[in-house]
Amino acid sequence: MEALRNALPNDEVTADPTVPAEIAVVANPAPGVLAALPGLRFVQSAWAGVDGLLTDPTFPKHLPLARLVDPALGEQMAQAVAAHVMALHRQAPAYRAQQAQGIWRQLPQPLAQDRPVGFLGYGELAKACAKLLTDIGFPVAFWSRSEGDLEAVLASDIVVNLLPLTPQTRGFLSASLFARMKPGAALVNVARGAHLVEADLLAALASGQLSHAVLDVFKTEPLPAAHPFWRHPQVTVLPHVAAITDPVSASRQIAANIARFRAGEPLAGLVSSDAGY
Structure with a gap:
């Protein structure tokens, strides 16, 4: 969380899922968490894989979703x-x-x-x-x-x-x-x-x-x-260690993708909900 705050110094970054948010940075949230955010406009995964998000039947699939590209x-x-x-x-x-x-x-x-x-x-x-x-x-x-x-x-x-x-x-x-x-x-x-x-x-x-x-x-x-x-x-x-997200590097990539979203530019790692990746 600290690395993400450092990468987004002009934004309010919170781990409280009840706070209204336009952008969600998530890894593997509990089912229904994202659907409960009515003002949500963009979902950025902190992981390279998004299968956990897409298997949530309540996931708002009309929103743009980006996987982590780092x-x-x-x-x-x-x-x-x-x-x-x-x-x-x-x-x-x-x-x-x-x-x-x-x-x-x-x-x-x-x-x-x-x-x-x-x-x-x-x-x-x-x-x-x-x-x-x-x-x-x-x-x-x-x-x-x-x-x-x-x-x-x-x-x-x-x-x-x-x-x-x-x-x-x-x-x-x-x-x-x-x-x-x-x-x-x-x-x-x-x-x-x-x-x-x-x-x-x-x-x-x-x-x-x-x-x-x-x-x-x-x-x-x-x-x-x-x-x-x-x-x-x-x-x-091996205990799922091939590629572990580095908080500092990932936060930089996430911040850059959020800037692209706000500028209306093409997103890195944009997911096709039909293809599943």
């Missing part, structure tokens, strides 16, 4: 995805298993140029990730609703999910998709937990169709203590 988020996501891809490429899970058994064995190591990485979803965050991986030397394929080649993505050694969560993409990471992926490929999910059918992933790992999964997001967060992912040798669990 280069700092892209940088964080690119670093996280590059770290996961490099760990998989350099066979960290296999060496970790060997360490647990006291085995000293060098494994054949292919070159990055021979390990294609595919992206499901190709928005700002995925493009930042793809650029960094390309700079490292990995070939990159991508697919989104409007562009790219899904078959090339599924033929990749490592598939990274950065799809927006919509009714069409919910459960997209399922048995039918895994069956089309390259046998032995790895999955990195840094988008939303609801993209993944968890039982189908466990089955794909058990059969060897997939070799490993890096999961940063889950249907239920925190991940329940009894969940099989915690102790699965082919699953890396």
